[in-house]
Amino acid sequence: MPSKKKRKRGGERPVIHPRNKYSENPPDFGLLASLHPSFEPYVFYSHDGRPKIDWTDFHATRELTRILLLHDHGLDWWIPDGQLCPTVPNRLNYIHWIEDLLASDLIPCTRADSVVKGFDIGTGANCIYPLLGASLLGWTFVGSDVTDVAIEWANRNVKSNPCMSELIEIRRVDSETKIFDAEELKNGPKDNINSYIDSNNTKSVDMGPPPSFSLARLSAKKSHHGPPVLVGVIKDGENFDFCMCNPPFFETMEEAGLNPKTSCGGTPEEMVCPGGEEAFITRIIEDSVQLKQTFWWYTSMVGRKSNLNTLTSKLWNVGVTVVKTTEFVQGRTSRWGLAWSFVPPSRKMIFSHVTEKNNLSFMLEGLQRQYSAFHVLQSVESFICSSGASCKLNAATFNIDITASKNHFDKILKIETQNKNEAAICKNELEISSTLEDNNCQPDVLSFRISVFQQIPGTLLVRATLNQKESSSPGLFSLIFQQLEFFLKNNFCTERCISFDMIICTYSRLLSTRDSFKSGVNLLGLPTHLDRCSLQSPFCKMGYLGKIRRALTVDFAGRFEKVEQEISYAN
Numbered sequence: 423m424p425s426k427k428k429r430k431r432g433g434e435r436p437v438i439h440p441r442n443k444y445s446e447n448p449p450d451f452g453l454l455a456s457l458h459p460s461f462e463p464y465v466f467y468s469h470d471g472r473p474k475i476d477w478t479d480f481h482a483t484r485e486l487t488r489i490l491l492l493h494d495h496g497l498d499w500w501i502p503d504g505q506l507c508p509t510v511p512n513r514l515n516y517i518h519w520i521e522d523l524l525a526s527d528l529i530p531c532t533r534a535d536s537v538v539k540g541f542d543i544g545t546g547a548n549c550i551y552p553l554l555g556a557s558l559l560g561w562t563f564v565g566s567d568v569t570d571v572a573i574e575w576a577n578r579n580v581k582s583n584p585c586m587s588e589l590i591e592i593r594r595v596d597s598e599t600k601i602f603d604a605e606e607l608k609n610g611p612k613d614n615i616n617s618y619i620d621s622n623n624t625k626s627v628d629m630g631p632p633p634s635f636s637l638a639r640l641s642a643k644k645s646h647h648g649p650p651v652l653v654g655v656i657k658d659g660e661n662f663d664f665c666m667c668n669p670p671f672f673e674t675m676e677e678a679g680l681n682p683k684t685s686c687g688g689t690p691e692e693m694v695c696p697g698g699e700e701a702f703i704t705r706i707i708e709d710s711v712q713l714k715q716t717f718w719w720y721t722s723m724v725g726r727k728s729n730l731n732t733l734t735s736k737l738w739n740v741g742v743t744v745v746k747t748t749e750f751v752q753g754r755t756s757r758w759g760l761a762w763s764f765v766p767p768s769r770k771m772i773f774s775h776v777t778e779k780n781n782l783s784f785m786l787e788g789l790q791r792q793y794s795a796f797h798v799l800q801s802v803e804s805f806i807c808s809s810g811a812s813c814k815l816n817a818a819t820f821n822i823d824i825t826a827s828k829n830h831f832d833k834i835l836k837i838e839t840q841n842k843n844e845a846a847i848c849k850n851e852l853e854i855s856s857t858l859e860d861n862n863c864q865p866d867v868l869s870f871r872i873s874v875f876q877q878i879p880g881t882l883l884v885r886a887t888l889n890q891k892e893s894s895s896p897g898l899f900s901l902i903f904q905q906l907e908f909f910l911k912n913n914f915c916t917e918r919c920i921s922f923d924m925i926i927c928t929y930s931r932l933l934s935t936r937d938s939f940k941s942g943v944n945l946l947g948l949p950t951h952l953d954r955c956s957l958q959s960p961f962c963k964m965g966y967l968g969k970i971r972r973a974l975t976v977d978f979a980g981r982f983e984k985v986e987q988e989i990s991y992a993n
């Protein structure tokens with residue numbers, strides 16, 4: 423069960439949502455077993471006398487969910503063997519987060535109806551979100567799904583709770599598009615990867631690199647195979663306060679079965695989709711571009727932090743007005759919430775994909791042997807000082823105290839107006855920067871300390887602490903720190919440490935800082951911006967990859983092989 427935990431390193435672990443009814447009172451298995459005899463066989467006592475269940479036993483986790491829904495929410499519930507079994511406290515966190523979004527004044531409330539209407543994409547046989555949202559908060563829901571078993575059991579779960587029938591509609595996603603067959607679920611889509619749907623929705627086969635690397639072209643690329651998600655499922659004239667989604671996270675069942683410590687079931691249809699969660703959520707994003715303000719908030723759960731960053735970039739690129747993210751406590755693993763809207767924002771804000779924290783940290787793992795914490799510290803110093811900011815390095819305590827002005831931030835972030843429309847990776851940074859400027863809330867001076875700690879040989883913790891009194895802009899602080907992370911990983915780490923994001927960031931940084939790089943890019947006919955899609959796309963396969971390789975050789979030195987491995991792994 424989720425509990426209030428602190429991260430051993432790297433600052434506070436986000437806690438279970440404070441309004442989550444299990445936040446202060448985690449389920450008491452002993453009490454539940456005494457009240458519900460059907461649960462009793464699954465409860466055993468550890469040597470210290472604490473009641474436990476075997477999390478690897480599907481029957482035990484399903485019975486726990488059934489009992490919690492009955493005991494704490496008055497819900498009659500069941501799912502057949504093997505279907506995805508939700509853990510109630512985890513699912514509640516998402517519901518409460520949406521409740522927070524609806525209550526926030528980030529975007530103005532223009533809703534006429536006081537009854538909240540939600541759409542649960544992929545409600546599953548368990549129908550958990552509609553059941554919790556309706557029973558706890560009186561929300562109404564449309565829950566969609568594609569499989570017969572999900573539709574049948576979601577309906578059963580609604581009908582077994584008569585007071586829910588008024589509030590929840592289960593909607594089958596009908597599609598002429600075939601649902602992925604078993605082979606596709608295992609191996610990915612069969613379609614030729616070079617096929618696109620162009621902006622007129624006519625299928626074309628692209629035989630060579632496109633004349634321009636425009637984003638419109640990229641977003642027109644068919645990114646999802648399978649049935650519709652929102653467009654084609656929403657009826658004419660319908661409006662919703664929000665949509666939510668716990669997407670199929672994985673690309674293969676092998677990937678899905680990675681956690682041997684729990685058994686929550688889950689069939690391939692529930693767990694897997696071609697392209698994994700990134701493709702599925704990209705589809706929601708694409709649909710949201712068409713549906714715009716049909717939904718007040720679009721939201722989705724995200725299973726991988728790297729996808730969160732990629733998807734956030736995509737969102738800014740399609741012109742959303744606000745992006746909100748959060749981290750959910752899910753026992754020992756983390757999940758993230760991503761929300762966006764097309765409703766114009768109602769107040770000044772720092773775009774929230776930037777962590778609004780005063781303490782930030784990251785791990786530098788796979789440090790090459792020849793480097794020590796001191797080398798890293800020196801590198802931090804040169805990274806920051808190259809902007810002219812003041813840095814005081816203390817070699818005894820492994821700290822650097824930094825004071826930087828607005829101009830220094832600009833240099834560190836390498837933001838140049840001319841790149842505004844080009845460097846996609848920096849777009850959100852630019853938006854933040856210009857928002858800060860527009861709102862005249864740019865801090866004059868930011869002062870912070872960066873410390874480097876050795877964790878175990880080869881692993882360092884880099885932590886930044888903002889001097890809170892002197893800044894009103896933790897968002898900017900976070901951006902600088904993000905850049906530093908890329909920079910250090912790029913320079914010091916081996917083994918799979920060169921991620922797509924690092925390539926993109928380095929590429930954008932070089933474009934905006936080195937004229938020679940820019941000329942090289944032009945000469946080679948390379949794109950003047952790069953994003954994750956483009957690296958994974960067939961463009962790379964069609965010749966760009968070799969050129970990008972040449973262009974980045976200086977920065978990535980001999981380690982480009984790792985990049986290639988990662989690209990081929992992702993493809």
Ligand SMILES: C[S@@+](CC[C@H](N)C(=O)[O-])C[C@H]1O[C@@H](n2cnc3c(N)ncnc32)[C@H](O)[C@@H]1O
Nearest residue numbers: 544545546566567568649650668669670691692
């Ligand atoms: C990870 S399960 C989530 C189930 C449930 N919402 C939960 O949180 O436990 C994903 C669900 O999405 C459904 N699904 C996949 N593609 C879909 C689509 N295009 N439209 C609606 N549901 C879809 C699957 O059948 C599956 O039930």
